[in-house]
Amino acid sequence: QKEVEQDPGPLSVPEGAIVSLNCTYSNSAFQYFMWYRQYSRKGPELLMYTYSSGNKEDGRFTAQVDKSSKYISLFIRDSQPSDSATYLCATPGGGYNKLIFGAGTRLAVHP
């Protein structure tokens, strides 16, 4: 079992839809979680950084952590074509702050 599991998709939604991206993790000791967005042929961009259980909101993005079920989510409201990218969840659980990444979910938002 991978330490961080993420459905690679692809996920295709119409513009304006609410997108839900999810990851599960296996180690209850993981405390910090990040969501990165990566456009094709670009480096990942840090979108959200969370520590505790609950929700964190930033504009159209909401990150949710449920430590009891080891489940993390990223919600995108009013999705736009410019949101089309690969979204990676990650946690610094690899020791020495090394990040453990999910496989990444490819999202396509079509007009």
Add this chain to the structure above:
Amino acid sequence: GAVVSQHPSWVICKSGTSVKIECRSLDFQATTMFWYRQFPKQSLMLMATSNEGSKATYEQGVEKDKFLINHASLTLSTLTVTSAHPEDSSFYICSASPSERASNEQFFGPGTRLTVL
């Protein structure tokens, strides 16, 4: 803030030559930088952890003599691919963690696309 740059953004070289890739943290100091490679439609694979003033720590299966890492200052780490071969063609990305922050966020560079002919 928290900007990381890489140079070059892309490079084409002949088989057998060496290529150096620079990673700079532009507005913060980074005691630790990381080097990744990424193949098409795959997630990032950590190659090594670079620590300022000390030897890099390589992940299992990564040849340290082939991928030379030098973290000469708190804002610069370099990756040199020695005697490059076509199978080394990939997307190389670095990341850095701000030294002054207690958090463990990593900020990524834009990546370097290496093509070995």
